[in-house]
Amino acid sequence: MKEKLNAIRERAKQELAAAISPEDLDALRVKFLGKKGELTAILKQMGGLSKEERPQMGQLANEVRADIESMLSEKVGELKEKALRHEIESTPVFDLSMPADLDRGSYHPITLVQRECERIFKSMGFTVEDYSEVVSDYECFESLNIPKHHPARDMQDTYYLENGQLLKSQTSAAQNAIYKKYRDSLVNDGVPIKAIFPGRCFRNEATDACHENTFFQMEGVMVDKNISISNLIYFMKTMLSEVFRRDIKVRLRPGFFPFVEPGFELDINCLICGGEGCPSCKHSGWLELCPCGMIHPEVLKAGGIDPEEYTGFAFGLGLTRLAMMKYGIKDIRDMNAANLKGLSQFTDDE
Ligand code: FA5
Numbered sequence: 127m128k129e130k131l132n133a134i135r136e137r138a139k140q141e142l143a144a145a146i147s148p149e150d151l152d153a154l155r156v157k158f159l160g161k162k163g164e165l166t167a168i169l170k171q172m173g174g175l176s177k178e179e180r181p182q183m184g185q186l187a188n189e190v191r192a193d194i195e196s197m198l199s200e201k202v203g204e205l206k207e208k209a210l211r212h213e214i215e216s217t218p219v220f221d222l223s224m225p226a227d228l229d230r231g232s233y234h235p236i237t238l239v240q241r242e243c244e245r246i247f248k249s250m251g252f253t254v255e256d257y258s259e260v261v262s263d264y265e266c267f268e269s270l271n272i273p274k275h276h277p278a279r280d281m282q283d284t285y286y287l288e289n290g291q292l293l294k295s296q297t298s299a300a301q302n303a304i305y306k307k308y309r310d311s312l313v314n315d316g317v318p319i320k321a322i323f324p325g326r327c328f329r330n331e332a333t334d335a336c337h338e339n340t341f342f343q344m345e346g347v348m349v350d351k352n353i354s355i356s357n358l359i360y361f362m363k364t365m366l367s368e369v370f371r372r373d374i375k376v377r378l379r380p381g382f383f384p385f386v387e388p389g390f391e392l393d394i395n396c397l398i399c400g401g402e403g404c405p406s407c408k409h410s411g412w413l414e415l416c417p418c419g420m421i422h423p424e425v426l427k428a429g430g431i432d433p434e435e436y437t438g439f440a441f442g443l444g445l446t447r448l449a450m451m452k453y454g455i456k457d458i459r460d461m462n463a464a465n466l467k468g469l470s471q472f473t474d475d476e
Pocket of ligand 1 (some may be wrong): 337339341343344345418442447
């Protein structure tokens with residue numbers, strides 16, 4: 127039996143060395159350690175051993191099991207690291223000094239991150255909504271608990287049309303319509319509202335390395351009974367870990383938006399400078415990426431939803447800034463500058 131146990135350990139070592147995927151590792155775990163695995167089969171023969179041999183073989187079997195488990199977890203780590211390295215190496219880096227291939231079209235980096243976020247949220251049961259760029263004052267402000275002359279409007283000065291409509295300054299402008307669209311299925315059929323809506327936003331503001339007058343956000347809302355901050359944090363964490371596929375430092379701090387209570391600012395450690403401070407993060411080492419919070423009762427009411435019965439969270443992800451961080455784009459203005467030399471580097475979608 128001793129030889130058989132040692133032989134199993136040796137074979138497990140060789141087969142683990144040849145494994146190349148998580149599926150291979152699962153199969154080896156079952157093969158060696160599973161209920162019907164090789165080690166269990168040997169242990170079943172212990173009954174036939176003498177009283178003296180039994181504890182010795184029992185100890186050896188435990189050692190073999192522990193060795194195989196530790197080889198397996200080492201290999202899991204190795205494969206994960208390899209996959210991560212591949213992911214990082216194959217992520218295009220925005221480098222304006224690279225020669226451009228202008229013979230073929232390419233996806234804009236914002237399209238790439240938008241699609242990636244849509245894929246992630248769709249897999250978690252969210253619908254993807256489209257919304258117009260020209261909206262009313264009610265959609266952009268009043269329905270969001272920002273009445274006329276509220277100081278929060280100063281932060282989002284935008285472009286007004288002669289007919290009183292405006293270019294939306296935030297994707298939150300779609301919230302009211304989404305609540306009204308899905309309210310009946312929430313109330314009558316108990317279907318939670320889970321929607322994201324990416325879109326272009328406009329603000330009348332001075333531009334710099336991390337501010338544009340035209341940029342993209344992606345709003346997300348979830349409304350149901352008993353939705354809490356834990357749900358919000360779970361979805362934010364899942365989204366960021368899926369997008370970046372590596373450890374990202376984030377910080378959550380209180381933030382004020384009239385349409386959420388409580389409200390938070392979710393910042394990520396600047397990936398351009400590694401947190402040391404640079405123009406892309408206004409020299410703070412942190413980049414405001416995704417404000418969020420629990421939807422204010424007044425906003426739910428405006429959408430026809432009873433805040434006594436339902437709660438929800440909302441977030442407003444800065445998609446353009448996410449693209450900057452993901453692809454190492456130092457200046458946000460390069461993305462709107464129709465610089466084909468830079469943009470043609472993004473050809474790797476799908
Ligand atoms: C808002 O627009 C809120 N509507 C977000 C929100 C939604 C809060 C739901 C709570 C609940 P803010 O103005 O901070 O918040 O913009 C959100 C994100 O958009 C910022 O974190 C940033 O990533 C991006 N952003 C804002 N202004 C600009 C700009 N001028 N250029 C590029 N990105 C910007």
